[in-house]
Amino acid sequence: MTTGTGTRPMVRISSVRKCFGAVEVLKGISLDVPVGGVVCVVGPSGSGKSTLLRCVNRLETIDSGRIWVDGDLIGYAERDGRLHHLSPAALSRQKQDIGMVFQRFHLFPHRTALENVMEGPVVVRGVPKDKARTRAMELLERVGLADRAGHYPAQLSGGQQQRVAIARSLAMDPKLMLFDEPTSALDPELVQEVLAVMRDLAASGMTMMVVTHEMGFAREVGDDLIFIDGGVVVERGNPREVLAAPRHERFRAFLGQVL
Amino acid sequence: MTKIPGEPGTSAAQEPDLPIDAIRPPRPGRWIAALVAGFFLVWLTYTIIVNENLHWDVIVAYLGDGRVLGGLWVTIQLTVLSMAIGLALGVLAAVMQLSGSAVLRGASALYTWFFRGTPLLVQLIFWFNIGLVFPTFGIGVPFDGPKLFEWQANELITPFTAALLGLGINEGAYMAEIVRAGIRSVDPGQREAAESLGMSHRQVLRRVVLPQAMRVIVPPTGNQFISMLKTTSMVSVIAGAELLTVSQRIYLGNFEVIAMLIVASIWYMVLTTIASVGQHFLEKRFERGHHALPTRIRRNLRPFGRGNA
Numbered sequence: 001m002t003t004g005t006g007t008r009p010m011v012r013i014s015s016v017r018k019c020f021g022a023v024e025v026l027k028g029i030s031l032d033v034p035v036g037g038v039v040c041v042v043g044p045s046g047s048g049k050s051t052l053l054r055c056v057n058r059l060e061t062i063d064s065g066r067i068w069v070d071g072d073l074i075g076y077a078e079r080d081g082r083l084h085h086l087s088p089a090a091l092s093r094q095k096q097d098i099g100m101v102f103q104r105f106h107l108f109p110h111r112t113a114l115e116n117v118m119e120g121p122v123v124v125r126g127v128p129k130d131k132a133r134t135r136a137m138e139l140l141e142r143v144g145l146a147d148r149a150g151h152y153p154a155q156l157s158g159g160q161q162q163r164v165a166i167a168r169s170l171a172m173d174p175k176l177m178l179f180d181e182p183t184s185a186l187d188p189e190l191v192q193e194v195l196a197v198m199r200d201l202a203a204s205g206m207t208m209m210v211v212t213h214e215m216g217f218a219r220e221v222g223d224d225l226i227f228i229d230g231g232v233v234v235e236r237g238n239p240r241e242v243l244a245a246p247r248h249e250r251f252r253a254f255l256g257q258v259l
Numbered sequence: 260m261t262k263i264p265g266e267p268g269t270s271a272a273q274e275p276d277l278p279i280d281a282i283r284p285p286r287p288g289r290w291i292a293a294l295v296a297g298f299f300l301v302w303l304t305y306t307i308i309v310n311e312n313l314h315w316d317v318i319v320a321y322l323g324d325g326r327v328l329g330g331l332w333v334t335i336q337l338t339v340l341s342m343a344i345g346l347a348l349g350v351l352a353a354v355m356q357l358s359g360s361a362v363l364r365g366a367s368a369l370y371t372w373f374f375r376g377t378p379l380l381v382q383l384i385f386w387f388n389i390g391l392v393f394p395t396f397g398i399g400v401p402f403d404g405p406k407l408f409e410w411q412a413n414e415l416i417t418p419f420t421a422a423l424l425g426l427g428i429n430e431g432a433y434m435a436e437i438v439r440a441g442i443r444s445v446d447p448g449q450r451e452a453a454e455s456l457g458m459s460h461r462q463v464l465r466r467v468v469l470p471q472a473m474r475v476i477v478p479p480t481g482n483q484f485i486s487m488l489k490t491t492s493m494v495s496v497i498a499g500a501e502l503l504t505v506s507q508r509i510y511l512g513n514f515e516v517i518a519m520l521i522v523a524s525i526w527y528m529v530l531t532t533i534a535s536v537g538q539h540f541l542e543k544r545f546e547r548g549h550h551a552l553p554t555r556i557r558r559n560l561r562p563f564g565r566g567n568a
Binding site for chain 2: 057059088089092093094095096097098099100102104106107108109110111112119120123124152153154165168169172
């Protein structure tokens with residue numbers, strides 16, 4: 001199903017299962033994201049799509065299956081035919097390469113936009129402050145917010161906060177960006193400014209997994225569309241094709257509700 | 260052609276200003292209450308000033324007395340040091356409480372349970388008399404093994420060290436709850452965002468969680484500090500040489516009981532006033548990033564809703 005041609009995928013998700021208590025939210029999900037690919041994950045609320053994304057950078061642990069990012073097994077090391085839990089330090093190292101953008105932004109409220117973007121490189125990578133500041137300003141410029149560098153998150157609109165959050169993730173030079181419903185908490189008129197930044201990012205060749213309700217974005221930018229319902233992948237394919245001619249009844253019904 | 264103000268099509272430039280200069284309705288109830296309160300204050304001040312039993316000359320004479328100032332200094336030392344011990348123990352106990360290990364959580368819970376469950380006065384007397392239970396303290400192999408160093412409890416435990424132990428350890432139990440509430444007040448999403456950047460647990464705590472928790476921690480800690488300034492007076496039961504002990508020693512000699520208590524009280528009030536001002540500035544410091552909220556909402560969000568002007 002991948003658009004890649006034999007090369008190693010950036011993300012490989014293989015038979016992933018995840019339970020919350022007695023409820024199984026992911027019931028054996030497998031998918032590949034090729035390097036530079038944009039995969040949009042859609043589905044009704046509670047379908048497990050956000051959980052799947054959170055498993056990829058191990059904000060959630062999985063109960064069975066395997067997830068590899070750029071060839072690295074997430075969360076474990078395989079030695080002598082057995083899995084070993086990674087140390088906290090190794091887990092943190094894996095997360096450095098995976099950017100995550102949250103529905104509710106989660107900017108650090110006690111730091112300015114600029115300080116938010118500098119935080120990762122300075123604290124985690126030990127980059128000198130002046131160097132990190134220059135790079136952070138470039139990134140704020142890229143998301144169109146250079147003039148808001150000194151503002152605190154509470155002084156920014158939702159759309160601006162989300163763009164700063166994207167810049168904050170990009171500051172770690174990730175190989176992969178995860179977007180967990182990045183526009184769902186925004187007022188309708190602010191959605192487009194965030195999607196524009198994401199469109200640019202996709203055009204620059206970033207590998208992206210995007211959980212979203214924005215079918216227009218999926219159609220225009222996505223290389224693959226995955227429809228998840230009840231913890232399983234129901235429909236997948238080229239977004240332009242599957243949106244024009246959904247094959248499964250459940251997907252058709254879902255589209256009828258969101259479009 | 261004249262235009263009616265507010266009529267559609269009237270441009271803003273042509274509209275007249277309409278200032279609101281309204282007359283307030285009378286508030287006779289409030290005026291009478293203010294009058295009664297004002298009268299009461301004047302009367303109270305008068306009776307205090309003309310009362311000869313209060314010996315104002317003695318009070319003024321002893322305010323700057325060397326022994327009183329010495330006691331004042333001990334009170335300040337005791338407050339600052341025991342709050343420092345309390346804060347350190349409190350952060351430790353709070354972090355233990357939020358740990359994944361049941362043993363650490365249990366140890367922390369036991370600590371707060373015990374020291375909040377017994378009276379401070381009892382704890383102070385206990386620490387002062389700890390030599391009755393443990394006559395010597397040593398560093399060496401645990402469980403009665405050989406000792407590298409050994410001290411006599413009676414040499415180690417002065418009224419000052421007993422007071423520090425009693426006040427600091429007791430305070431830690433209360434600070435643990437305050438710090439824990441502060442840490443829990445931080446949105447879990449903050450932790451996730453920080454972890455996603457690749458921060459270690461320690462970095463998440465130090466860079467993201469604690470600075471935000473401080474907004475919740477600082478106001479009640481200021482309260483605890485102010486409370487501690489006066490709680491140190493309990494140390495007088497073990498002759499701690501702080502402000503109240505010293506004042507008592509003086510009135511046992513000159514029989515100016517009330518005057519000396521007023522001297523001590525004036526100094527306590529000076530200290531608490533200074534501490535309140537310090538608290539105000541500290542709170543402002545940790546409100547960084549929250550100024551976009553309208554002032555009134557911010558005021559209502561404060562734990563101790565001050566000033567509803």
